[in-house]
Amino acid sequence: MRLSRFFLPVLKETPTEAQIVSHRLMLRAGMIRQEAAGIYAWLPLGFRVLKKVEQVVREEMDRAGAIELLMPTLQLADLWRESGRYDAYGPEMLRIKDRHERELLYGPTNEEMITEIFRAYVKSYKSLPLNLYHMQWKFRDEQRPRFGVMRGREFYMKDAYSFDLDEAGARRAYNRMFIAYLNAFARLGLKAVPMRADTGPIGGDLSHEFIVLAETGESQVFCHGDLVEMGAPGPDVDWDGDLQPLVDRRTSLYAATEEMHDPARFEREVPADRRLSARGIEVGHIFYFGEKYSAPMRAVVTGPDGQDRPVQMGSYGIGVSRLLGAIIEASHDAAGVIWPDGVAPFGLGVVNLKPGDPAVDTACERAYAALSAAGLEPLYDDTFERAGAKFATMDLIGLPWQLVIGPKGTAAGEVELKRRATGQRETLSLEAALSRLTAKA
RNA sequence: CGGGGCGUAGCGCAGCCUGGUAGCGCAUCUGCUUUGGGAGCAGAGGGUCGCAAGUUCGAAUCUUGCCGCCCCGACCA
Numbered sequence: 001m002r003l004s005r006f007f008l009p010v011l012k013e014t015p016t017e018a019q020i021v022s023h024r025l026m027l028r029a030g031m032i033r034q035e036a037a038g039i040y041a042w043l044p045l046g047f048r049v050l051k052k053v054e055q056v057v058r059e060e061m062d063r064a065g066a067i068e069l070l071m072p073t074l075q076l077a078d079l080w081r082e083s084g085r086y087d088a089y090g091p092e093m094l095r096i097k098d099r100h101e102r103e104l105l106y107g108p109t110n111e112e113m114i115t116e117i118f119r120a121y122v123k124s125y126k127s128l129p130l131n132l133y134h135m136q137w138k139f140r141d142e143q144r145p146r147f148g149v150m151r152g153r154e155f156y157m158k159d160a161y162s163f164d165l166d167e168a169g170a171r172r173a174y175n176r177m178f179i180a181y182l183n184a185f186a187r188l189g190l191k192a193v194p195m196r197a198d199t200g201p202i203g204g205d206l207s208h209e210f211i212v213l214a215e216t217g218e219s220q221v222f223c224h225g226d227l228v229e230m231g232a233p234g235p236d237v238d239w240d241g242d243l244q245p246l247v248d249r250r251t252s253l254y255a256a257t258e259e260m261h262d263p264a265r266f267e268r269e270v271p272a273d274r275r276l277s278a279r280g281i282e283v284g285h286i287f288y289f290g291e292k293y294s295a296p297m298r299a300v301v302t303g304p305d306g307q308d309r310p311v312q313m314g315s316y317g318i319g320v321s322r323l324l325g326a327i328i329e330a331s332h333d334a335a336g337v338i339w340p341d342g343v344a345p346f347g348l349g350v351v352n353l354k355p356g357d358p359a360v361d362t363a364c365e366r367a368y369a370a371l372s373a374a375g376l377e378p379l380y381d382d383t384f385e386r387a388g389a390k391f392a393t394m395d396l397i398g399l400p401w402q403l404v405i406g407p408k409g410t411a412a413g414e415v416e417l418k419r420r421a422t423g424q425r426e427t428l429s430l431e432a433a434l435s436r437l438t439a440k441a
Numbered sequence: 442c443g444g445g446g447c448g449u450a451g452c453g454c455a456g457c458c459u460g461g462u463a464g465c466g467c468a469u470c471u472g473c474u475u476u477g478g479g480a481g482c483a484g485a486g487g488g489u490c491g492c493a494a495g496u497u498c499g500a501a502u503c504u505u506g507c508c509g510c511c512c513c514g515a516c517c518a
Contacts, residue, residue: 009451011453011468012467013452013453013468014452016447016452016454017510017511017512019511034510036510037509037510092516108518109518140518142516143442143515143517144442144515144517146511150518151518157518159518282518285518318518321518351477353477354477385479386475386476386478386480387476387477387478387479388476388477388478388479389478389480390477391479392478392479393479407476
């Protein structure tokens, strides 16, 4: 993409409404525009990152055996009356009427609808296990939206729903999601710690929130410090095998959000030098809820014994749009965003320091063509801005690499390659820079 | 939903208290100079002062109502 033809409305000054760094940087980098409280338009740069994050989540869900579908944003109120949640939900749910006075709602989540789909088609235990997911815009009419995309009213979410014959099967489904989440967050450059969460009326140990530690997190969290650096199992696990040991390794150490925190246990189980008390951002939540929806909505399957029973369900959410905020909170500096390689909106920036200079233009065009052909998705700054402004913009939008090509270097047969994360710059020949970069593709 | 605050040019703000018909910086446009970390000079364009009533000869300024947005708290993916 040539910057001269792209739409990148960067701001030099910080809008006053933005209080936290990720919100400020998303506005300044021209990623989002607020259209109403908690409702944002995704400008091209932000949209590209959103799609990258979405794709990482999709690949990890698919790897774990989940099947993608797409459910609508609008749902019938009658469906929610079946589970009793239409009246239980309160003013957070946006209620709408169509021209026929039919009551609709803009979905804040999709348990009822997925249960309705499941019960319409699945009748036998032989069709299980099943895990269906979608990524869709949701709406929750928060009393007080804030922190930009981290707590909007409209938000993009991946939600998966598992169906199993019994609780043992549901636990296996839960473990698959648990591992898939660790892998997804790791690929996004995040250190996400699973923490035991409130299971509500169901009870048991099958609910975890995945928390990214950040100063601007909205909740206080407490955990064993080793959990932060434990890393993810990676894709090469036996998804049909026993994942319990991998899960146990991460759930045996103390980790709790404020509402689940037990100070006495914390001090008893965690050595003083390993006790971590920090702020955290919730980026995922997995939950086993058994028959909560399948029983009232009569989603039953026939077991091997010929008996019908309500299917055992769990749900697994990831706040995809929120993740952009979380990633920035975890990865930025004074100059701007530092995108992890896997989600950067462009693979690198090619900075032409003197457009119109034939030698520099030629070098830049060659680099741009080669990098594009290699699939690196370069953003080529071919504008007539001053060098300082170009550097500032590149640092702000946080592309992982900057290939700087100017008249002095070109005369000497040299270009400069800068790594955004470290600020390290290296001078080398254009060919060496290109082969180095394309080797990464 | 309680408490506080703010709406004046694309962005950041001043002007309001003490009414006299709108200003600064950045951005934008033109010209010249400049050219490796958000340039300089000169000129230009751009605003029904959130909306609506009211007071007044006259309202960005005073009064009332409404709308929108932000912050703190309670609540939440």
